[in-house]
Amino acid sequence: MDRYVPSRSRLLTSSRPLPDFDVVAARGPWLHLADGRKMFDGSSGLLCVNVGQSSPKVFARIEQQFTRYSFGGAAVVQPHIQMELRDRLCHAVGRPEDSVALVTCGTLGVEVAVGLARNITRVRNGKRRGDILTSHLSYHGMSVLTLALAGNHARRPRPEDALGLGPAFPAPYPPTHGQAERACDASCADEVAKAIDSRGAANVAAVLLEPVNGTTGGAYVPPDGYLRRVSEICRERDVLVIHDEVLTGLWRTGTPLASTHWDGAEPDLCILSKGLGAGYTSVGAVLVSPELAPLLSHDDADPLPAMGTMATHPLQAAACLGVLDELESMDLDTFTARGERLGESLRALADQAPVRDVRGLGHLYGVELAPDLLWPLMAEAEKRGVFFYPFTGAGHPRSEGLVVAPPLTSTDEDIDFLTAALSDAVTALHPNG
Numbered sequence: 435m436d437r438y439v440p441s442r443s444r445l446l447t448s449s450r451p452l453p454d455f456d457v458v459a460a461r462g463p464w465l466h467l468a469d470g471r472k473m474f475d476g477s478s479g480l481l482c483v484n485v486g487q488s489s490p491k492v493f494a495r496i497e498q499q500f501t502r503y504s505f506g507g508a509a510v511v512q513p514h515i516q517m518e519l520r521d522r523l524c525h526a527v528g529r530p531e532d533s534v535a536l537v538t539c540g541t542l543g544v545e546v547a548v549g550l551a552r553n554i555t556r557v558r559n560g561k562r563r564g565d566i567l568t569s570h571l572s573y574h575g576m577s578v579l580t581l582a583l584a585g586n587h588a589r590r591p592r593p594e595d596a597l598g599l600g601p602a603f604p605a606p607y608p609p610t611h612g613q614a615e616r617a618c619d620a621s622c623a624d625e626v627a628k629a630i631d632s633r634g635a636a637n638v639a640a641v642l643l644e645p646v647n648g649t650t651g652g653a654y655v656p657p658d659g660y661l662r663r664v665s666e667i668c669r670e671r672d673v674l675v676i677h678d679e680v681l682t683g684l685w686r687t688g689t690p691l692a693s694t695h696w697d698g699a700e701p702d703l704c705i706l707s708k709g710l711g712a713g714y715t716s717v718g719a720v721l722v723s724p725e726l727a728p729l730l731s732h733d734d735a736d737p738l739p740a741m742g743t744m745a746t747h748p749l750q751a752a753a754c755l756g757v758l759d760e761l762e763s764m765d766l767d768t769f770t771a772r773g774e775r776l777g778e779s780l781r782a783l784a785d786q787a788p789v790r791d792v793r794g795l796g797h798l799y800g801v802e803l804a805p806d807l808l809w810p811l812m813a814e815a816e817k818r819g820v821f822f823y824p825f826t827g828a829g830h831p832r833s834e835g836l837v838v839a840p841p842l843t844s845t846d847e848d849i850d851f852l853t854a855a856l857s858d859a860v861t862a863l864h865p866n867g
């Protein structure tokens with residue numbers, strides 16, 4: 435079949451100055467371009483292609499389901515494949531007794547988590563509980579509600595369109611919690627307590643946060659003890675904790691969930707998306723702890739939030755099972771060591787003048803740059819055959835840089851290629867270091 439090359443002008447899509455590769459094939463982390471070049475995707479698509487492209491395991495699962503039936507919503511056929519997915523997913527993330535709601539993307543996962551949290555707290559603690567508190571450095575999706583709730587200042591709606599909502603507490607990171615005299619630590623969680631108390635706990639359903647920051651600030655990692663303290667503060671006030679692990683979930687930060695890095699940080703509800711579909715399917719999953727899920731079927735409970743026509747699509751579930759097959763066949767020791775090596779090589783860049791800071795965990799890092807160097811560095815990296823996701827930051831002056839997030843199935847050689855290309859690109863910007 436001839437390649438159809440349509441006109442671009444009427445497709446309403448990203449307005450960012452991102453490269454637009456003409457891709458004819460893709461294998462693992464590599465994009466094969468029409469002009470014969472190969473490009474390493476150091477961004478895993480939009481932080482979602484976690485098991486690389488063209489996975490035979492994912493293909494086998496989709497093919498198997500395709501030959502059975504291609505659609506069957508939960509009200510039409512019994513959701514066997516979705517039940518299998520629930521079991522596999524919950525075991526994979528160490529929450530085997532959780533209940534799961536499936537939806538079609540991260541944003542809808544957040545929306546459904548908000549609905550479930552309100553239902554739960556209203557059955558348990560009274561009808562006023564509706565507020566959802568978020569941090570000033572956060573992104574929770576692209577719907578009217580989630581944009582209004584979150585702190586990502588580049589994407590915040592105009593005040594008159596924000597439904598009267600907005601972020602409620604500073605995140606424990608320099609751009610929104612700058613403290614000249616001392617670094618952020620676990621006591622930054624006191625800001626969460628202040629935010630709940632100023633609303634009145636009886637009005638608050640949940641605190642919603644990214645346990646490790648994604649693209650808004652560029653992979654900030656919370657101070658030790660912070661997430662545990664947030665959970666304690668919320669528990670003391672009968673407020674639920676929702677972790678948005680849309681980006682970080684399923685080993686992106688080296689562990690099944692980002693919260694797994696810290697004791698006592700388990701949330702009541704947890705949202706997964708990008709790493710579950712891994713770019714093969716659009717999916718979101720909301721996990722609800724076994725202590726709370728029974729309240730959703732209590733006589734006084736409101737109806738469950740609607741999850742959408744495509745919420746329990748069998749091909750979606752099949753693709754997710756294939757992704758879990760891939761993730762569970764990784765040699766975890768090798769994978770962990772590779773993430774550490776990636777981190778070490780990136781941290782070594784912090785000695786070079788254009789780089790201001792390197793932070794992150796596992797296969798997720800933020801490389802913060804001196805002002806005005808982001809796009810020149812993207813161009814230098816691209817010349818060397820590698821592409822990253824830009825973050826355009828927060829604070830004044832804005833912190834900006836690259837999110838480095840290769841597929842989790844990258845090999846040692848792949849990671850060495852990526853770090854060498856990025857290091858050369860940084861040197862090219864500033865030859866004298």
Ligand SMILES: Cc1ncc(COP(=O)(O)O)c(C=O)c1O
Nearest residue numbers: 539540541573574575648680681
């Ligand atoms: C932390 C976080 N939450 C929610 C979303 C929204 O997910 P989606 O784009 O799949 O709707 C994103 C997407 O980037 C995200 O990074």
